[in-house]
Amino acid sequence: MSHLSDRIFGLAVILVALVYIASAMQIQVSFLSDPVGSKAFPIGVASVAIICAVVMILRPDEEPEWPELWTVFSIIISIVLLIGYSYALKPLGFIIPTAIVASALSYQITPKPKFAVLSGLGLSLGLFVLFKFILDLGLIGFPKGWFV
Amino acid sequence: MDILANLSLGFGIALSPYTLMLAVIGCFIGTIVGALPGLGPSNGVAIMIPLTFSLGLDAVAALVLLTSIYYGAMYGGRISSILLNIPGDEPALMTTLDGYPMAKAGRAGDALVISGFASFIGAFLATIGLMVLAPLLSRVAYQFGPAEYFALYLLAFSTLGGISSNNQAKAALASCIGLMIAMIGLDPNSGLPRMTGGNLHLYDGVDFLVAIVGLFAVSEIFFFIESHGKSSAVGIKVDKVTVPWAEIWSTRWTMLRSSALGFFAGVLPGAGASLGSFMTYMMEKSIAGEKGGFGTGVAKGVAAPEAGNNAAAGGALVPMLTLGVPGSGTTAVLLAVLVTLNITPGPMLFTERPEVVWGLIASLLIANFVLLAMNVPMVKIFVKILSVPPALLLPGVTMVSFVGIYSLTGSYFDLLLVVAFGVLGYVLRKLDIPTVPVILGILLGHQMEKQLRDAMVLSDGEWQYLFSSGISTGLIIASILGFLAPIFLRRILTKPQAVSD
Structure with a gap:
C-alpha cells in the first residue's frame, strides 16, 4: 500500500x-x-x-503525505473557482470575479470570513487601480453596458 | 582591452536615467518578491514576465528590469531563509542551516548584513567571471553545428535532474513531459498540426509562460490551502541593524573561495545554484572542521552559501547566453524572457546584438551595487514584508498571475491551461518530481528536435553523424555519465536536510 x-x-x-x-x-x-x-x-x-x-x-519512492479528504475537497473547490474565473474574466470584467475568487481563496487558506472578504475586495480594487491606471494595461473593470 | 570597450558600450546603455530607474525599481520589486515566504526567484520572475511584456517596453529595457528583479529576488530570498527558516527556493536551503540558528540567537540583523555582503561579493565576482569567460566560450560555440547542439541539449536534460532530484527516473520523466508538451502545435518543418487533438487553440502550441506561471506560481496556492497558511516557523524580530565589520572581514577568504567554486558550479550545464550553495557550504564546513561550529549559527556558515549561490547564479548565465542552455530554474526563466523578446541566445548574440549582452552585464553590475545599498541599510523595510499573511498574499499572487497571462494573450483558453499546469505542478511536486525540467523541455523542445532533424538532413539520415565530431561525441558521453553519476554519488553525498525547531 x-x-x-x-x-x-x-x-x-x-x-x-x-x-x-x-x-x-x-x-x-x-x-x-x-x-x-x-x-x-x-x-x-x-x-x-x-x-x-x-x-x-x-522502484517506487516512499509515499508522500497526501492531504486529508476535506482538504482535497477544498483544493478541488478552488480549482473549480479558478476555472470559472478563467471563463468569467472576459464577459464580467475584472473587479467582480476577482473580488469573489480572491475572497474565496483567502477563506480557503485561513478561514476568517471578515478578513477573507476584505482581502478579496482590497485585492480586486487595488490590483485594478495598479493595472489599469499605473501600469496602463487594457483591463475592463465591469461588464459592458454598466457605467457607459 | 576588448572587455573595457565592450563594457563602456554596455554602460552607455545601462547608465541612461531611464534604464537606471528601471534597474532600481526592479531591484526593489525583486527583493520584495524574494523576501515573500513561499515565493522564490523563479516563481517571482515568472509572474513578472507577462506583466513586463504587457507594458510594451523595448528589449533592453525589459531585460534590465527583469534581470534586476531576478538579482533582487536572489538577495531577498535570504531574508525569509534567515528569519523564518523558509527557503524561497532550493539554493537558499543552505542559508537556513546557519542563518536561522543565528537569528534565533538574537543576531538576525548581523546574519542579514553578513549574507548581504556575501551575496554582493559572490554576484560581483561572478559578473566579472561572466565578462571574461562568456566571450571565450562564444568563440568555441561557433564550431557548433546541429549535431553538437543536439548533444548539448541532451547534456542539459540528462544533468538537470542531477543533484537536485532524488530519483533519476523522475527527473528524466519530467524532461519527457516537457518535451511532449513542446511537440504540440504546428510542425516547424512541414507546417502541419501535430498532437493538437484538433483543438484550434493548441495550433500555436503551449506558451511556456503559461506553463511557468502555472507550475511555479499557481501550484503554490494549493500547497497553502493544504497547510491552511500555517507555517511551522515563528518569525523573528530584527531589532537593530549594525554592520559587523570585523566579522565580515573574518569571512573574506570564505567569500572569495565560495565565489570561485560557486561560479564554476554555475557554469556547468545543469548544475546551477543549488549545487553551488551546497558545494560551498560543504567545502567551508570541512575547512573549518569541528571547531568551526557550522550549523550552530556562525558567520562563515551564512557567508559561504550566499556567496556560492549568487556566484552560481552569475555563472549559470555563461552557458545560457553563449549556448542558449540554461543551467537552473531561474536561468530557464530568464531564457524564456530572452526568447519572448525575440533574442536568440547563442554565440551569434555576442556579435550581432552586443548592446544586449553588454547592456545586460553592465546592468547586472549596477543592480548589484543598488542591491547592496538597499539591502544593508534598508533591510528592515523588507523584513516587514514577511508579516503579510498568506491569506492575503497567495490570492494576490494568483490574481496577478492570471491578469499577467490574460493581458498578454487575451485568451480564456490560456487561463484554463494555467489552472491545468497549476494542478500538474501540485501533483508533480507532491510526488517529488522536479518541475524545472518540464519548463526546460517546453522551452527547448522545438530547438532540440530541429537540430536533430537538421543534422539528419545534413547526413542524409545517417545516425552516426551525431558522433562525427569530437565535441558532439564528448557531449554525448558526458550526458550519459552525468545521468548515471548521481545514482552512485547520492549514496556518498547525502544532502543535509533543513533544520527543525
Whole structure:
C-alpha cells in the first residue's frame, strides 16, 4: 500500500504516452519530408517517458503525505473557482470575479470570513487601480453596458 | 582591452536615467518578491514576465528590469531563509542551516548584513567571471553545428535532474513531459498540426509562460490551502541593524573561495545554484572542521552559501547566453524572457546584438551595487514584508498571475491551461518530481528536435553523424555519465536536510 502513488502515476504516464504515440502515428506527413520526419521525435520522447514510468512502478519512492479528504475537497473547490474565473474574466470584467475568487481563496487558506472578504475586495480594487491606471494595461473593470 | 570597450558600450546603455530607474525599481520589486515566504526567484520572475511584456517596453529595457528583479529576488530570498527558516527556493536551503540558528540567537540583523555582503561579493565576482569567460566560450560555440547542439541539449536534460532530484527516473520523466508538451502545435518543418487533438487553440502550441506561471506560481496556492497558511516557523524580530565589520572581514577568504567554486558550479550545464550553495557550504564546513561550529549559527556558515549561490547564479548565465542552455530554474526563466523578446541566445548574440549582452552585464553590475545599498541599510523595510499573511498574499499572487497571462494573450483558453499546469505542478511536486525540467523541455523542445532533424538532413539520415565530431561525441558521453553519476554519488553525498525547531 505504501508505494501506491508512484505506481498509479507511472501507470497514468504509460497510458498517456501510449495515446500520445498512437496520435503521433496519425500525424499527416507532407510530401516535402526530411529523413527524420514529424513522427520520430515525439514517438522517441514518449518511449523514454514509458521507460521512466516503468522504473517508477518497479522502484517506487516512499509515499508522500497526501492531504486529508476535506482538504482535497477544498483544493478541488478552488480549482473549480479558478476555472470559472478563467471563463468569467472576459464577459464580467475584472473587479467582480476577482473580488469573489480572491475572497474565496483567502477563506480557503485561513478561514476568517471578515478578513477573507476584505482581502478579496482590497485585492480586486487595488490590483485594478495598479493595472489599469499605473501600469496602463487594457483591463475592463465591469461588464459592458454598466457605467457607459 | 576588448572587455573595457565592450563594457563602456554596455554602460552607455545601462547608465541612461531611464534604464537606471528601471534597474532600481526592479531591484526593489525583486527583493520584495524574494523576501515573500513561499515565493522564490523563479516563481517571482515568472509572474513578472507577462506583466513586463504587457507594458510594451523595448528589449533592453525589459531585460534590465527583469534581470534586476531576478538579482533582487536572489538577495531577498535570504531574508525569509534567515528569519523564518523558509527557503524561497532550493539554493537558499543552505542559508537556513546557519542563518536561522543565528537569528534565533538574537543576531538576525548581523546574519542579514553578513549574507548581504556575501551575496554582493559572490554576484560581483561572478559578473566579472561572466565578462571574461562568456566571450571565450562564444568563440568555441561557433564550431557548433546541429549535431553538437543536439548533444548539448541532451547534456542539459540528462544533468538537470542531477543533484537536485532524488530519483533519476523522475527527473528524466519530467524532461519527457516537457518535451511532449513542446511537440504540440504546428510542425516547424512541414507546417502541419501535430498532437493538437484538433483543438484550434493548441495550433500555436503551449506558451511556456503559461506553463511557468502555472507550475511555479499557481501550484503554490494549493500547497497553502493544504497547510491552511500555517507555517511551522515563528518569525523573528530584527531589532537593530549594525554592520559587523570585523566579522565580515573574518569571512573574506570564505567569500572569495565560495565565489570561485560557486561560479564554476554555475557554469556547468545543469548544475546551477543549488549545487553551488551546497558545494560551498560543504567545502567551508570541512575547512573549518569541528571547531568551526557550522550549523550552530556562525558567520562563515551564512557567508559561504550566499556567496556560492549568487556566484552560481552569475555563472549559470555563461552557458545560457553563449549556448542558449540554461543551467537552473531561474536561468530557464530568464531564457524564456530572452526568447519572448525575440533574442536568440547563442554565440551569434555576442556579435550581432552586443548592446544586449553588454547592456545586460553592465546592468547586472549596477543592480548589484543598488542591491547592496538597499539591502544593508534598508533591510528592515523588507523584513516587514514577511508579516503579510498568506491569506492575503497567495490570492494576490494568483490574481496577478492570471491578469499577467490574460493581458498578454487575451485568451480564456490560456487561463484554463494555467489552472491545468497549476494542478500538474501540485501533483508533480507532491510526488517529488522536479518541475524545472518540464519548463526546460517546453522551452527547448522545438530547438532540440530541429537540430536533430537538421543534422539528419545534413547526413542524409545517417545516425552516426551525431558522433562525427569530437565535441558532439564528448557531449554525448558526458550526458550519459552525468545521468548515471548521481545514482552512485547520492549514496556518498547525502544532502543535509533543513533544520527543525
